[in-house]
Amino acid sequence: MKKEKSGGLLNQKIGRRSFLKWSGAVAAPAVLGTSIGFTKLKEADTVLAESKDSTEKIYYTSNGNNCGGRCVIKAHVKNGQVVRISTQIKEEENGQPALKACVRGRNYRNMTYHPDRLKYPMKRVGKRGEGKFERISWDEAIDTIASEMKRITKKYGPASRYSVYGWGNGYGVTSDISSVNKLLALTGGYLNYRGNYSSFQTGTATPTIYGTGSSGNSYSSLAYSKVIILMAHNPGATVFGTTMRTYLMKARENGAKIIVVDPRYSESAKGLADEWIPIKPTTDTALMDAMAYVIYTEGLHDQAFLDKYCIGFDEKTLPEGIDAKESIKAYLLGEKDGIKKTPEWAEKITGMDRNTIKYLARLYATNKPGALMLGNGGQRHAYGEQHPRGGALLACMTGNVGVLGGWASAKGDCAGRPSGWQSRFSSATNPVEASISCFTFTDAIFRGTEMTAEDGLQGADKLDTNIKLIFNFSGNALLNQHSDINRTKEILADESKAEFIVVNDIFMTPSAKYADILLPGTTFLERNDILNPWSDEGYVTVQQKVLEPLYECRDEYEVCAAIAKKLGVYDKFTEGKTRREWMDDYVEAVRESVDPNFPSFDELCKKGVHFFPMDDITIAFEDFVKDPKVNPLSTPTGKIELFSKTVWDMNQHDEIPAIPKYIAAWEGPEDPLIEKYPLQLIGWHFVRRCHSIHDNQPWLEEAEKQVMWMNPIDAKKRNIKDSDKVKVFNDRGTIFIPVHVTNKIVPGVIAVPQGAWHSADKNGNDVRGSLNVLTNSRPTAWAKANPQHTNLAEVEKA
Amino acid sequence: MGQVGFYINQAKCTGCKACQIACKDKNDNKVGILFRRVYEFEEGISTKVNGVFKTSLQSASLSISCNHCDNPKCVQGCPTGAMHKRESDGVVLVDHEKCVGCKYCTWNCPYGAPQFNDDLGMMTKCDTCLDLREKGENPACVDACPFNALEFGEISELRAAYGTINEVSGLPSAKFTNPNIVITPNIKE
Numbered sequence: 001m002k003k004e005k006s007g008g009l010l011n012q013k014i015g016r017r018s019f020l021k022w023s024g025a026v027a028a029p030a031v032l033g034t035s036i037g038f039t040k041l042k043e044a045d046t047v048l049a050e051s052k053d054s055t056e057k058i059y060y061t062s063n064g065n066n067c068g069g070r071c072v073i074k075a076h077v078k079n080g081q082v083v084r085i086s087t088q089i090k091e092e093e094n095g096q097p098a099l100k101a102c103v104r105g106r107n108y109r110n111m112t113y114h115p116d117r118l119k120y121p122m123k124r125v126g127k128r129g130e131g132k133f134e135r136i137s138w139d140e141a142i143d144t145i146a147s148e149m150k151r152i153t154k155k156y157g158p159a160s161r162y163s164v165y166g167w168g169n170g171y172g173v174t175s176d177i178s179s180v181n182k183l184l185a186l187t188g189g190y191l192n193y194r195g196n197y198s199s200f201q202t203g204t205a206t207p208t209i210y211g212t213g214s215s216g217n218s219y220s221s222l223a224y225s226k227v228i229i230l231m232a233h234n235p236g237a238t239v240f241g242t243t244m245r246t247y248l249m250k251a252r253e254n255g256a257k258i259i260v261v262d263p264r265y266s267e268s269a270k271g272l273a274d275e276w277i278p279i280k281p282t283t284d285t286a287l288m289d290a291m292a293y294v295i296y297t298e299g300l301h302d303q304a305f306l307d308k309y310c311i312g313f314d315e316k317t318l319p320e321g322i323d324a325k326e327s328i329k330a331y332l333l334g335e336k337d338g339i340k341k342t343p344e345w346a347e348k349i350t351g352m353d354r355n356t357i358k359y360l361a362r363l364y365a366t367n368k369p370g371a372l373m374l375g376n377g378g379q380r381h382a383y384g385e386q387h388p389r390g391g392a393l394l395a396c397m398t399g400n401v402g403v404l405g406g407w408a409s410a411k412g413d414c415a416g417r418p419s420g421w422q423s424r425f426s427s428a429t430n431p432v433e434a435s436i437s438c439f440t441f442t443d444a445i446f447r448g449t450e451m452t453a454e455d456g457l458q459g460a461d462k463l464d465t466n467i468k469l470i471f472n473f474s475g476n477a478l479l480n481q482h483s484d485i486n487r488t489k490e491i492l493a494d495e496s497k498a499e500f501i502v503v504n505d506i507f508m509t510p511s512a513k514y515a516d517i518l519l520p521g522t523t524f525l526e527r528n529d530i531l532n533p534w535s536d537e538g539y540v541t542v543q544q545k546v547l548e549p550l551y552e553c554r555d556e557y558e559v560c561a562a563i564a565k566k567l568g569v570y571d572k573f574t575e576g577k578t579r580r581e582w583m584d585d586y587v588e589a590v591r592e593s594v595d596p597n598f599p600s601f602d603e604l605c606k607k608g609v610h611f612f613p614m615d616d617i618t619i620a621f622e623d624f625v626k627d628p629k630v631n632p633l634s635t636p637t638g639k640i641e642l643f644s645k646t647v648w649d650m651n652q653h654d655e656i657p658a659i660p661k662y663i664a665a666w667e668g669p670e671d672p673l674i675e676k677y678p679l680q681l682i683g684w685h686f687v688r689r690c691h692s693i694h695d696n697q698p699w700l701e702e703a704e705k706q707v708m709w710m711n712p713i714d715a716k717k718r719n720i721k722d723s724d725k726v727k728v729f730n731d732r733g734t735i736f737i738p739v740h741v742t743n744k745i746v747p748g749v750i751a752v753p754q755g756a757w758h759s760a761d762k763n764g765n766d767v768r769g770s771l772n773v774l775t776n777s778r779p780t781a782w783a784k785a786n787p788q789h790t791n792l793a794e795v796e797k798a
Numbered sequence: 799m800g801q802v803g804f805y806i807n808q809a810k811c812t813g814c815k816a817c818q819i820a821c822k823d824k825n826d827n828k829v830g831i832l833f834r835r836v837y838e839f840e841e842g843i844s845t846k847v848n849g850v851f852k853t854s855l856q857s858a859s860l861s862i863s864c865n866h867c868d869n870p871k872c873v874q875g876c877p878t879g880a881m882h883k884r885e886s887d888g889v890v891l892v893d894h895e896k897c898v899g900c901k902y903c904t905w906n907c908p909y910g911a912p913q914f915n916d917d918l919g920m921m922t923k924c925d926t927c928l929d930l931r932e933k934g935e936n937p938a939c940v941d942a943c944p945f946n947a948l949e950f951g952e953i954s955e956l957r958a959a960y961g962t963i964n965e966v967s968g969l970p971s972a973k974f975t976n977p978n979i980v981i982t983p984n985i986k987e
Binding site: 084085086087089100101102103105106107109110236237245249265267268270271272276278347348351352353687688698699700701702703704711712713742743744746747748 | 809810811812813814815816818819820822823824829830832836840842843844845846849850851852853855857858859936938941942943944945946947984
């Protein structure tokens with residue numbers, strides 16, 4: 001029997017040592033370079049937790065990285081080493097879907113044992129950004145950080161200190177960022193940031209409409225939808241909620257029609273949907289305006305809903321003192337600007353055929369209940385704040401708000417689910433009140449003192465100092481994930497601006513190269529935590545420590561505690577608790593506020609996941625729709641503010657209108673710059689990466705290579721063939737990347753999967769295909785957020 | 799147990815390759831060795847007339863390992879008898895006491911299933927995760943699929959449930975080897 005098993009023999013022959021050997025042999029793709037500046041590496045297998053237990057044991061765990069989903073990972077451990085990863089297969093006893101890991105989750109064994117792991121603390125020895133480092137002791141690292149914190153705080157004040165947004169690898173009850181922020185808060189404070197790079201536009205706009213970002217039903221409601229439109233939304237690859245895909249599949253089984261509107265034929269278009277309708281990037285709101293026009297002029301709208309629950313669809317419900325021509329109806333009919341927002345009008349902007357626009361409008365308006373679900377991709381452009389507002393308008397016009405199978409659209413976090421965000425760890429108050437949008441941190445490095453409310457500065461009229469000290473823990477937004485990499489490099493490289501940069505990570509990322517002190521972090525398999533999915537789905541997963549930290553890697557909580565000790569705030573930082581004890585504190589907090597029967601941490605480790613007691617289905621704004629007087633929304637009027645007086649009073653009507661309006665994007669299809677750079681460039685979330693995480697993972701690179709998509713029409717014009725290496729460029733920089741010539745992208749648009757680790761050749765050109773070399777650092781009008789799908793570029797054969 | 803096989807529901811497959819990575823993890827396969835592979839097919843064209851897009855694009859991913867064929871060409875072409883089809887359930891296996899690494903099987907298999915392992919100097923391939931099956935579990939790829947697009951079982955039962963389609967756009971004709979797969983296609987004829 002044994003000799004028949006090819007797998008069995010292979011396992012016998014390739015033992016632990018040789019596994020590590022081959023994992024070393026295949027290391028990173030050549031373009032990434034190897035272990036820059038490392039001195040001799042420790043032998044990987046000498047520091048692994050030794051265990052004589054040769055029987056395979058399975059431990060539940062879960063990764064709290066920067067993914068919206070939380071899946072159940074089963075770590076198979078033998079002889080002290082993780083030998084295999086598997087995942088939850090069967091649905092929960094309570095009928096909740098299995099929380100299956102995606103392609104990224106299947107690679108975690110390699111990620112943990114990757115030979116390029118940062119192994120010990122290092123200090124910079126070359127120029128900043130050059131990537132030359134020298135090994136130091138943990139004592140020296142902690143001493144240096146503490147003394148630099150003291151020096152800079154004394155010289156420039158606490159507002160000169162900043163903790164960069166980004167959750168690459170650290171998330172949960174005592175996440176890396178909350179550890180850093182607590183440390184900074186306890187030692188004088190730090191410049192706050194608002195928002196994120198994922199959803200700040202919709203996060204800013206949606207609450208002005210609905211009073212909350214939780215405008216989604218539970219995903220289980222989707223099983224009752226008759227039509228589902230996924231606009232700029234790709235749950236087939238990006239996991240915003242782990243249970244979402246199950247219910248989309250259920251909806252389809254139940255006969256729902258699922259349509260994907262996207263410039264790309266996405267994974268969702270292929271495996272989850274019935275139809276793909278392509279569109280030009282940045283023009284979704286023109287489509288939605290035209291759909292609204294069709295629905296209104298054909299009398300398919302729910303006038304009673306608009307009258308009873310909404311502000312500003314027509315003159316009847318406009319706030320007092322606002323001219324009738326400012327209503328949505330007046331806008332659609334062109335009463336002020338003379339432009340009717342017809343399908344013919346939108347056809348020219350979107351590239352979508354007028355009949356297709358009519359079809360989509362009628363389909364959505366006549367198949368109720370329907371769910372118009374917006375992805376965050378649609379709001380990540382110059383005027384992305386209009387995207388969720390357009391969605392909300394259509395949901396209200398069709399009365400799909402507050403009903404089973406409907407969807408109020410806009411941001412769409414699940415409403416009414418018990419929340420797992422209950423950590424009491426980060427309770428320290430930051431004495432500094434000033435805050436910037438996270439996307440403007442590079443500005444705050446070189447012109448912080450010049451920033452005003454117009455730049456999104458809040459909590460202070462002005463800043464007394466620029467950013468001088470930077471903590472970048474577990475994120476890659478210091479450089480790689482921020483727009484305009486060449487600009488950022490220049491800002492970061494200047495040691496007279498940001499004087500001290502501390503980075504913590506598990507790999508030498510492009511951001512890590514800009515560290516003055518670089519610390520080796522732990523992976524989720526090396527620490528305990530409890531994790532919540534982004535959109536409250538009503539469950540938490542356990543992150544169970546199954547390995548002692550490898551090499552000299554240290555848990556970030558321990559690192560911040562050690563710095564706190566140097567600075568005399570250890571007790572305030574830890575509050576007398578170890579990281580493990582904060583898990584117990586979390587359990588206590590959840591028992592008090594959400595679920596008295598919440599399991600202990602040890603019990604949670606045995607179960608892997610805990611679902612809070614809750615209704616099978618929850619409907620956003622159900623109570624409000626039942627009785628809007630008794631259950632008003634938390635908007636100023638208590639109603640759905642399709643016209644927002646608050647926004648009107650901001651008095652920036654051209655760029656921040658009071659109603660949803662299509663605004664032609666700079667570097668969009670209507671920008672004259674398109675003469676020079678004729679292609680719209682967008683990024684997308686690559687199925688084999690989570691943002692920039694996993695870029696250096698060989699199995700995942702084998703699964704999906706970093707390539708740019710280009711339509712055959714555009715390729716032919718440039719004499720480009722499939723697999724050719726091309727040069728993609730605009731005024732901000734140049735990347736080299738292989739091209740995939742495909743009809744899966746609309747003509748006139750090119751797409752580069754975002755998150756590839758920037759790697760420059762001797763001329764400073766990127767050779768890995770890192771999108772942000774080409775993206776714009778100009779923030780959006782309203783949220784001051786990242787507009788990373790708003791780029792024009794040109795391509796030629798390399 | 800009778801002949802076993804895989805059911806592949808292309809209509810639900812997003813092409814994510816979770817199955818491929820789960821297979822590699824289970825079998826410790828380095829880059830270049832793919833017991834399970836995911837291919838993508840694309841048909842149709844796009845046009846842009848007066849700035850308006852039209853597309854007839856159809857696309858599908860196909861996740862495939864060894865099809866444990868009724869008429870396995872890899873077995874017929876093996877000079878040492880290492881590649882064999884076991885009687886009990888029709889799984890095609892490599893006997894590593896006989897394999898000399900000549901790679902004839904890779905030339906004969908129209909599906910690219912046998913995978914040469916440099917470290918062993920021998921051929922390796924999908925064995926339907928025999929060890930997991932002995933424990934009553936599914937092959938790793940099947941349990942990995944987030945979209946439940948793969949199933950494993952007796953081919954007669956899979957055919958009764960899902961029909962008899964065993965070739966789709968991009969695959970060689972089934973007549974050569976009689977593969978034990980059932981497919982629900984995503985590309986409409």
